[in-house]
Amino acid sequence: MFDRKKIIKRYKVVAYAMLAVGLVVLFKVAYIATAKRSYWMKVAATLKRDSVDVKPIRGNILSCDGRLMASSLPEYRMYMDFKAGGDENETRDSLWEAKVDSICMGLHEIFPEKSAAEFKKHLEEGRLRGSRHWPVWRRRVSYSTFSDVKKLPVFNLSANKGGFHFEKFNARQRPFGSLAKRTIGDLYGAKDTAQFGLELSYDSILRGKVGKINRQKVRNKFLDITVQDPVNGADIVTTIDVNIQDLAERSLVDELKLINGNVGVAVVMEVKTGDIKAIVNMAKCADGEYYEIKNSAVSDLLEPGSVFKTASLMVALDDGVVDTTYTVDTGSGIWDMYGAKMRDHNWHRGGYQVLTLPQTLEYSSNIGVSRIIDKYYGKNPEKFVQGLDRIGIREDLKLPIVGYAPPRIRMPKKNKRGQYVNWSKTALPWMSIGYETQVPPISTLTFYNAIANGGTMMRPRFVKAVMKDGQVIREFPPQVIKQRICKEKTLREITTILEHVVSQGLGKKAGSTSFKVAGKTGTAQISKGAAGYKSGTMNYLLSFVGFFPADNPRYSCIVCIQRPGLPASSGFSALVFHNIAEGIMAQSIKLDVSDARDSLSILMPDVKSGDMFAANYVLTRLGIPTNKNWDGDYSKGNPVWGVAERQRADVALRKVKAYSSGVVPDVKGMGARDAVYALESRGVRVRLSGRGKVTQQSLAPGHVIRKGEVCSLKLEI
Secondary structure, rough: OOOHHHHHHHHHHHHHHHHHHHHHHHHHHHHHHOOOHHHHHHHHOEEEEEEEEEEOOOOOOEOOOOOOOEEEEEEEEEEEEEOOOOOOHHHHHHHHHHHHHHHHHHHHHHOOOOOOOHHHHHHHHHHHHOOEEEEEEOOEHHHHHHHHHOOOOOOOHHHHHHHEEEEEEEEEEEOOOOHHHHHHHHEEEOOOOOEEEHHHHHHHHHHOOOEEEEEEEOOOOOEEEEEEEEEEOOOEOOOOOHHHHHHHHHHHHHHHHHOOOOOOOOOOOOOOEEEEEEEEEEEEEOOOOOOOOOOOHHHHHOOOHHHHHHHHHHHHHHHHOOOOOOOEEOOOOEEEEEEEEEOOOOHHHOOOOEHHHHHHHHHHOHOOOOOOOOHHHHOHHHHHHHHHHHHHHOHHHHHHHHOOOOOOOOOOEOOOOEOOOOOOHHHHHHHOOOOOOOOOHHHHHHHHHHHOOOOOOOOOEOOOEEEOEEEEEEEEEEEEEEEEOOOOOHHHHHHHHHHHHHHHOOOOHHHOOOOOEEEEEEEEEEEEEOOOOOOHHHHEEEEEEEEOOHHHHHHHHEEEEEOOOOOOOOOOHHHHHHHHHHHHHHHHOOOOOOHHHHOOOOOOOOEEEEEEEHHHHHHHHHOEEEOOOOOOOOOOOOEEEEEEEEEOOOEEEEOOOOOOOOEEEOOEEEEEHHHHHHHOOOOOEEEEEOEEEEEEEOOOOOOOOOOOOOOEEEEEO
């Protein structure tokens, strides 16, 4: 039978017990929050949770054949913790005292600009201070230098035992120095923020995605908990050919120095694809040297001058208003055009008199071209500009380069009363010869490339593909802008005329005895802003644009040079074009190594000192064994510098001591390219004389570099 009184008593006991426990808990909470507050705040301070960003590795920029043009390579800052393992670590202290002299001698060998005694004084100062983060070397070092330092006594121990520790950075480096710098681009310091060029245009692809980790510190230990892994940036494969880029840059700079030019541009395009194989933008700076400070090839809106005449006559031929038998009177070289005097370049010698239409281009007659265009389009200039649209010279190329500017060729406009509001009678004659228009060099080249490509206009291509982990994840195929810019008959006629410009006209300096060249010269006066063309000393734009070989075009090229004063001859640019074309065609000659073998052949080649990766690459592909004392992959670090020794059965490639960035390396025995790279990458300007291997250098190996120093190299075969 249920006894209610007994059950109620039991419930009361349980309730009172729970009440007592609750009171104890409340009392304990109050006690902790007041009397023990400071203690538990200290405990909380030892437990921290931080959300830390993990930066991804920025993707590489590669040349068309996969060579690194910009890469995030590791750099290191090195430190010593003189309290590693605790304040009373007698083992660490005794080891340091026994090995400090060896450490300092080793550091001196790696960094010869500082003596062993100076290193010892510096390190002992940090030890006396009890520093936990004392710099071993003030600057960042490369991976190879870091590896050498880490092999030294004490430094080769773990951070907790020896105290040697480091900070790692992903520094942006360009193995080919300033080559194509404005196009490849650059970053703002170590911020991984793109400044210009392809670095900026393809920043979202190169950058990757930032990762996240939670760092939990318990007493003296960190526990890292990954929330999101970083996604490293992808690589982009450009269309730039390093060899053609180097050839174009050297050819242009040599001519600029010779004629004291202010600005020079050279662009090489592959005819069938529109691939930009080289793009050079040089400007003379305050120190008298030439550097890439602006991408003038895509951004300079200047009046193109006589290279525009080809487009004008193409419009007239394509409309059928003239043919190649048409003749025009140019008089004595001066012609009145609606009250303004137009002159041919030989007006002081009496002019050309009567010319055929092809001769107006061959001799670049301003009067001849302008009279033809004015006669047939003067009353309807809209039709002429529409013709320019048809042949693609006004096309917006939509290039992926920040700063690119499309051509500016105005279309005539009328008001309600039928009067032109932006046009004058002199506008068309001067427009037809390349004035009153602004066309960047890349647009002019694209037009001439279309002529070389059988009338098909290709969009200039700078990037071919995006790669990740060696696999192509996205391609940028060649793009056709216009399938045909003119009639087949017009194209044949223009091509023949352009060949004659080089073979028998004003473009002879661009020609070659080995292959046919077609192209057009151009000279234009550059207006100085508000001062117009009457500002004193005249500046000139000297151009040559064409393609080669003319009978089976492979490459098109434009060279533009700006210089002050006379002489102002487009022959300067034509000569640069000639040197580039000859160099490219020479590079493309491929011979079988077996063809060179005879009874007198030396089958084991003599290899220059320098970049052993490059030497090993060539020898391997020639089937010649190499005996190496190093391994690695160029894409994973800096070049391996060394010497080569020809042996009976192989070529021995030996790695030599790497000099630090602050001293002059030993470049004797190297070829010109490796020697220049090794010196200029350290900030030393180089002067070359002779050819072959370096036999003498004016700055001795180990010399501490001072800003602005010049090293003269003598090369001998």
